[in-house]
Amino acid sequence: MVGVLTLMKLRVLAHSTSGARAGGLFLGAAAGLTLAVGTIMLAGADLPGPALRGDLFAAALAVWMFGWLLGPVYTGGGDESIRPEQLALIPLPPRRVAFGFLAVSFIGVGPLISLVAFSALVVYAAGLGLAAFTAALVLVPLQLVLVVALSRLMLAVMGLAVRSRPSAVLSALINAGVNATLNQSWVLIWAAVQFGLVDRGLPVGFSTLLRVLPSGWAVVCLDALARGDWPLAAATGAGLVALPVAAVLLWSRLLVRRTTTRPAHRGPGRVRTPLLERLDRAGPVGTVAAKELRTWSRDLMRLHLRWFAIWFGLVYTLWPLAIGWAGLLPWAGVIVVVMAAATSANLYGLDGTALWLTLVDPGRTRADVRGRQVAWLIQVAPVAVALTVAGTAVGGGAWTWPWALALLAALVGGGAGLIAYTSVFFLVPGPEPARRGGNPLDAGNIFGQVLAMLVVVPVTALPAAGVALLGDRTGSPLLSWAAVAVGLATGGACTWWLGRAAYRRLGERGPELLARMSGGGTVTPGPGRAASARVKLPPRRAAVVMFLCVVCWIPLFPQGLVPLYLIWRGSDTRLWFLALHLADPFRVPVAAAMALLGVGMLWLGTVLSRSRRGAAT
């Protein structure tokens, strides 16, 4: 059964690798491998305190684990290349199905990169004696099984939780709370490094917590082996086997629930909503806005995304109150706006092929885009303003008022513009809302889009920030407050101009967008079709492209550039860098050749996927 599922997933992946997807794969693989190499270097690093290396390494492993746990929840619902619903009729016991799904979860770039990262355990154990070194070889795959099993379980729990309105909001709180807390724990580590706490290791409570988390058990096990503490080593090792097994058994029960129950959608309530009624009467833009607001409150995924943004801003800024610092509170509204923009940047993708309604009604594209912008503003702006005013009143000083309001104004407008622009120009096809099935969080592959928005949205606040900074430097309150006006102006301009670009594009390329969304190319055979992301590579070439872009990073970074850097720095670390194990005349040429090989593979992969796209036009 595992064999068949594996082949099935490989076929699905082979049929899905296209030029655009390969591009996303490049970026993801590059970012992931950078982190993996960082983890390996941390594990082998020569740090002042003996406990510190273990602390920081355990912290890095915790980050990998939480990345696996939370990443899929708000970046498109995880791996849905094969869905349990598709196999619901097959007479197989749920446990076998769960273990089968777990096994195929290891196929992909993410697990491969994580395996590279977890090989840091071997590096960590290198100085801890033979027993620890041998155990580390076993712990590397166990660590991967642990995070993947917990990730699948987490996603199943969240998927079932987001099946009614209260639990969608509550799960958004938990999700955002853990996320924000993780972000803040890095701030704490940074502060510890800044204040020289690192000589003695991290604060005791924190370092204990890192080792109590399952992600740290492997470190505990290796340290115990180094000390000769066999019972502790055996206990943590057994835990690393038992926990994934327990997770998968629980997951198998949730799989059955997923395929045999349905989310409870809520229809209109009996309470009258004056705002919606007024919008309904306010012309086409108002009608679209009212429709959008209704969707935001009835679509469980949108509800979850919206509350995720709000909770994230709140928890992120409330957290430092624990150490008596209220200085982040004024920025709660700003953070909510950026987060809300990042999670709303695929408005048309979320609607699926419902775009046809707009396309058959000529001249409605302007109202459709503007209405969606208005709805987003109504959803986000009042909350953000309230949080900013309250937060600044409590935690801000005189100088924060113009800053907070200026950034808020610029970002609210910039966000409203960018969500419209991104939704149309960088549409990510997702499943039809009616076909999301057992995973209400399945939003398509929006990971790259969310990341890009988190970077680009703050850029829209740069002019306002520049003026505010100038005001601070010159000590002129007039200039500081002028920043608010600048923020309002750039925000308004972004909303207007980017929105206009979006509806013009929608008017010109509507059918292509619809074709891209439905995933089929049958709507408009003609020019433009080839530009869509669904140009398929022949299976063999797709496999080659996939192999090249997954593997090229290994010669390029860990075997090429990193050894070159180490040679330049005169370090005598060797780890698994081939070139560093050679005698001197060969070290540099071998490392350089590796780097060249990596670049060559990258280039070849790009050319292979591109030339096909060119041929299809």
Add this chain to the structure above:
Amino acid sequence: MRTPALEITNLGKRFGDRTAVDDLSLRVPAGAFFGLVGPNGAGKTTTLSMAVGLLRPDSGTVRVEGLDVWADPIPARTRLGVLPDGLALPERLTGRELLVFLGRLRGLAPPVAAARADELLDILDLAAAERTLVIDYSTGMRKKIGLAAALLHGPSLLVLDEPFEAVDPVSALTIRAMLRQFTAAGGTVVLSSHVMATVEQLCDHVAVVHRGRIAAAGPLDQVRAGSTLEQRFVGLVGADLDLTRSPSWLAS
């Protein structure tokens, strides 16, 4: 008397405050060609989903050839072939790949799965679309590949939700002939349809579902009671037919 192919007892399902299926009981004799008809929203699809193990009922039991679908799903599923409503399929596989993989997951040996897939694709006129991914299939082709998936493992009870919807006339004739041969050889078919003529031609038993309950059930002639099925249907669901009504602004 043989064990009924499908026996539904006191089945109930609520979605929020709406009752979709209300204490519904139904018995499908082995070897029957059973038609399930009813107005939109009557609970046909909900009933069939619960009957095949795809939607957990709030109350009641379902037995397939005496085997409880919910207490012990696996033996029941081996006997069932299902074409569900709005069927979820792995979209990025070709029709042949899909059938071969599903067959192998059901425990068929690779050559057997491949041979059956080829035969089904050929019979259902899908062989020409061999290199097309399921995502690019038309609605009718999706129905046909779903039907092929339901037949693949040689079930003894077929439960088909609207099998003829969007299927072209030639394929429809092929499917009818195939289903007739299947029942002639002792298999049982339960299908839902809105086309009364199809049901009258094909089925020997019918049930009319209305508001989550059975309004009438039994052998076709008994339910028709001397009239046509369409007339009986309209009478049973109590529709207030007014054929003179039409939107006032339309073509006036």
